[in-house]
Amino acid sequence: MATQEMPKTLLTRPGDDGFRMPGEFEPHMGCWMLWPQRGDTWRRGAGPAQKTFAAVADAISRFEPVTVGVSRDRFANARQMLHHRIRIVEMSSDDAWMRDTGPTFVVNDKTGVVRGIDWPFNAWGGLEKGLYFPWDQDDRVAAKVLETEGMDRYRAPLILEGGSIHVDGQGTLITTEACLLNPNRNPGLSKAQIEAHLKAFLNVDQIVWLPWGVANDETDGHVDNLCCFVRPGEVALTWTDDAQDPQHRISATALEILSVTTDARGRRLKVHKIHQPGPLFMTETESREIDLRPGSRPRKAGDRLAGSYINFYMANNAIVMPLFSDPHDPAAQQVMADLFPGRKIVGVQAREILLGGGNIHCITQQVPAAGPARQPGDRGEAQGRDP
C-alpha cells in the first residue's frame, strides 16, 4: 500500500490552484455543526438550544451526512441527544457557529479535489465590539475540521466569517460593507485589497456590495441573514412591507442595488422577497435566563432579534429553514417551496437559535461534493464554473 498523501497547509491561493467556492445549492458531501454549551449565549445552561441544534442536525442528516463537534465535557450527553446516524467528534470551541468558525470549502472541478480555507476569526470584532473573549478555540475549529476530513488547508490573510459571504459558484459574490469593511475586522486592508483577497481565494470576478445587514444583527450585518443566492442569477432577500420598520430601508436599499446588478456572467439578477417574521424581541424571561458574564455581550429584555427566514440551510434535495411560531411562517414556507420545487421544505422551530444571535445557516457549514454535477430538481443552467 502506498503512503497516502495527508493534509497540509498550503501557501498558495485557491483561485490560482484551480479551485472555486461552489454555491450552497450545489451537491454536498455532508455538513458540519458544533454543539452549543455556553450559558452567556444560550439560556438555561444551553439545554433548549441543544434540543434545537439536535432537531436541525436530525433534519439535515435525513438528506446528507452530518458531523457535530462537541467539547470533552458535553460529549457523552450530546451522544445521547443526537441520532446515531449523526457522527460526533470531540472538538473544543468557544461557541457553536460553524458557519463563521469552520472552513470555507473550495473544489477543483477537474480533479475532484476538495480543500478548505481557514479564515482567521476574532469573534465578530475582536476587542472592539466583538461578542466574547477569548476566541482561541474558535479560531482552531477550521483547521480541526480539515484535519478530520483529511483535506488540505489554506490559511487566509484576512479575518472573515463564512456568514458574511454568499456566492453563486459562477464568479459572483455578495457581501455587506457594514461587516467586511468594518475596522474591527481588517483595519489594515483597503476595500480594494479585501476584494483582491476574496477574488483570489474564492475564485470570483465580481463582488456585489450591499451596505448593511439585517436590523440589529450583532455580527455587524452578515449577508447570510439578509440575502442569498438560490441559484445562479437569482437571490432571495428578507423583506418588510412596514415602512416604519428600520429593516425597510435596509431591504429597500439592497433591492435597489440588486435590481441594477449584473452578475459575473452578465445576467441581471432576479430578486425574490421573503417577508420577515415579527419583528421579534427578547422577552424578560429569556433575558433573565441567560448568564451575565464580563467580556460577553449582554442580551437584554426588549432587544430586537435579527429574525429572518433567509438564514436557512440548503441540504441535498432539501431546505432546512427556521420557523418562529409567527404569522409569517406559512408564507415564507410557500415562497421557499416555489423557489426550490425539487426540494423538500423542512421547517424547524428555531427561536432558541435566534436568541443566541443567529440561525440555521449560522450553525451549519456544507462540505461540497466536487464536480459540476447538477442538483436534481433545480431549475436553471448547469452548475459549476466551467461546464
Next chain:
Amino acid sequence: MATQEMPKTLLTRPGDDGFRMPGEFEPHMGCWMLWPQRGDTWRRGAGPAQKTFAAVADAISRFEPVTVGVSRDRFANARQMLHHRIRIVEMSSDDAWMRDTGPTFVVNDKTGVVRGIDWPFNAWGGLEKGLYFPWDQDDRVAAKVLETEGMDRYRAPLILEGGSIHVDGQGTLITTEACLLNPNRNPGLSKAQIEAHLKAFLNVDQIVWLPWGVANDETDGHVDNLCCFVRPGEVALTWTDDAQDPQHRISATALEILSVTTDARGRRLKVHKIHQPGPLFMTETESREIDLRPGSRPRKAGDRLAGSYINFYMANNAIVMPLFSDPHDPAAQQVMADLFPGRKIVGVQAREILLGGGNIHCITQQVPAAGPARQPGDRGEAQGRDP
C-alpha cells in the same frame, strides 16, 4: 444522494455477525495513536516522550496512514511536532496507550465491513492496583475513534485491554492468566465465562493461556510484551539466557507451554526467541523527573523496567521496533529481519516509552483492511479465516 448509514452501537456479538479479529500482520488501513502529556507518567512534562511518540508516528506513517488523538491543550503544539502527513484529531484521554484504550477492530471478510469492539477500561486494575484515577476519558477513547472512523461499535461485557491479547486471525488467541484472570479486572467472571466472551467477540476457537507476562510489567502481565504471532503457526517470545533473571522462569515456562500447543487449525506452534535487552532499570535522574501525584503509581529509581523487543508494531510492509541503545539491539534487529523477510525493519530509540510503562505496541492500534488479502513478502499460507 441517499442518506449514508452512520455508526451505531450494536447489541450483538462480532463472531455471530461473521466478524473476526485479524492478525496484526494482515494488511492495515491505518494506525491510531494518542499523544502523551501527563507528568506523572512521562518525565520532564512529557517532552521527551512526545519526541519519541512523534518518531514512532513518523516511522509508521511512511507505510500507512496515522491518526493521533491530542487533547485540546496540546493540539497546536502536537501539530508542530508531527509531520503533516500525520492526521491529528482532538481527543481527550487520561494517558496515551491506544493499544489498551482504543477499539479492537474486527472485519467481515465477505462484506469488507470493519467494526470495532469497545472494551470497558479501568486503568489496568481500577482501584485495586490500577495505575491512576480517574480513567473516564480513557474509557471513551474507543467510542470516539469509531465515531471518527464512521464504524459501528460493539460495547463488550468485560474489562479488557488490547495489549492483553494477540491472535493469529485463524481462530487462535494467546493471553496471560496473570492479567486476564486478575480479580482487579473482571471479578464476577469465571475463566470459562471469559473464554466464552473472547470466543464470541474475537471469533476464535482456541485460547492459549500463558501464566505470566514480562517480569515487573505493571499491566499485570500483558502478553504483547512477552509473546506475539508473527504469522499463523509462528510466535516470537522474549527470552533471556540468564537463569538467575526472574524473566528466565517466565519465558521458559511460556516456551514449554507453547512448544506443546497446537493452534485452532491443529498446527504445532513454532517459537522464535528474541533475547531481551538489559535488564534495564530506572535511574535516579529519570525517577526524579517524573511528577509525584497521589493516586498514580510512583516510579522509583532502581525499578526494573519491563523492556522487551516483542513490543513492536507490524505496519504494512514494515516492522517498527523499539531499540534501547543496548548491546542486544543488533541481534534483535537481525531476528526481526529473519522473521519478516518482506518487510523493512525500522528501529526507534524507545526508552522514553518504556519509562512510562510500555512500548511501541502499547501506544499503537492498527485498523485492519477487510478481506483475506495476503501481505506481500509474508511467508506461509494465505491469510483470512475462510480462504
